[in-house]
Amino acid sequence: MRFTLATIITALPVFVTAVPQRVKQGGTTIPLTLSKGSSLVNANKSVNFEALNSHVASTTAKISHGFDNFEKNTGEPHPAVKGSQKRASGGLPIDSLSARPMLWFGTITVGTPPRLYTVEFDTGSRHRFFLPGVDCDATCDGHDLYDPESSLTSTDLNKVFLAQFGNSDSAYGWQHTDNVTIVGLEAKDQILGVAWHYSPGLHIREFFPDGLLGMAFRAMSSYDASPVLQTLVTQGQTDEPVFAFNLAGPNPELYIGGTNPDMYIGDFSWTPVTQSGYWEVIMDNVISNGQVRVTNAVSIIDTGTFLIYGTLLEVADFYGAIGGTRVPNIDAFYTFPCDAVPDVSFTFGGRSFPLSAEVFNLGTNPDDPSMCMGSIVTGKYTSWVVGSIFLSSVYTAFDLGNARVGFATLA
Secondary structure (H helix, E strand, O other): OOOOHHHHHHOOOOOOOOOOEEEEOOEEEEEOEEEEOOOOEOOOOEEOHHHHHHHHHHHHHHHHHHHHHHHHHHOOOOOOOOOOOOOOOOOOOOEOOOOOOEEEEEEEEEOOOOEEEEEEEEOOOOOOEEEEEOOOOHHHOOOOOEOHHHOOOOEEEEEEEEEEEEOOEEEEEEEEEEEEEEOOEEEEEEEEEEEEEEOHHHOOOOOOOOEEEEOOOHHHOOOOOOOHHHHHHHOOOOOOOEEEEEOOOOOOEEEEOOOOOOOEEEEEEEEEEEEEOOEEEEEEEEEEOOEEEEEEEEEEEOOOOOOEEEOHHHHHHHHHOOOOEEOOOOOOOEEEEOOOOOOEEEEEOOEEEEEOHHHHEEEEEOOEEEEEEEOEEEOOOOOEEEOHHHHOOOEEEEEOOOOEEEEEEEO
């Protein structure tokens, strides 16, 4: 079973998370909960331009901060920044987390004795791992708070951390180490941020999980810490250095230590990571109505982003070939005739994966109901960003040991 776009953006938040359980030898499963943020579609099925603008602005800022961290940590600008075109934004910056239409979170434990927390799992996040602390301000009310002094294995590193999200959200506090357990796999002495400030966008009304667990490579880290998943691999906790996402159906999951054969059919189509920062790979092509429109596009695979972002010229060419037009005064968005929804697919590692018409079509243009909004929009950089609107159509594996991403057909 796959999510249609309507399922994705109208699903109500579920405020009860299952305690993770080991399910089979060779890997472990974390049940994921879908939480809805701002809706991209109005009640009459037309697109909410304000929400779309805000989501694009927040994603652009998120990726930008990651590129800044890459240059700070490596001494070199990220390749996607070189030659990128500055462009005006049609959206008004608002809290980036509340601008997101969806996020995925699950349960972990931290400390000795262990205590349960919920965290968002985000392959596109440069923030390693943080939780709200017991000294956090009122915006942390409602979250489960981490108390370093109540854990026998916590150590204060006497270093600050700052996590910035998009345009206005932030968390900051002190860095500690402690033991972090995910479905029975323990990362000892894992660095985490213990926040004593959450901005309003991290309040439980806007951001249901307690904290965030970033899954990008260390080069993107906002405080130069090993990702939790990498720590598990380094310390020999996993059977395989692989984690995988199923973001479709009634039982979405994160699988650690391999892939879950119950969730996909056939073989994986693997493509190597081109730059160890984000999970960046080469997308062979984008096909519409049987014709190749985009080729050899560097693409960031990001579970924490919703839409699909392409380069300025490539997106313009894509929509030009299907009778699409740019939305006036908002250069990120394009519409196409509602009675001619194209067949769209993305090719990775030599295999094409379709994007259903229901998912490609975001909704009608409120100013012209005969035209529909496409889920491929214009980004700011020379790389593409492939978000969960596509990832909910495939089973996706991230291989830390071989630095590659694999896609398979959902079962």
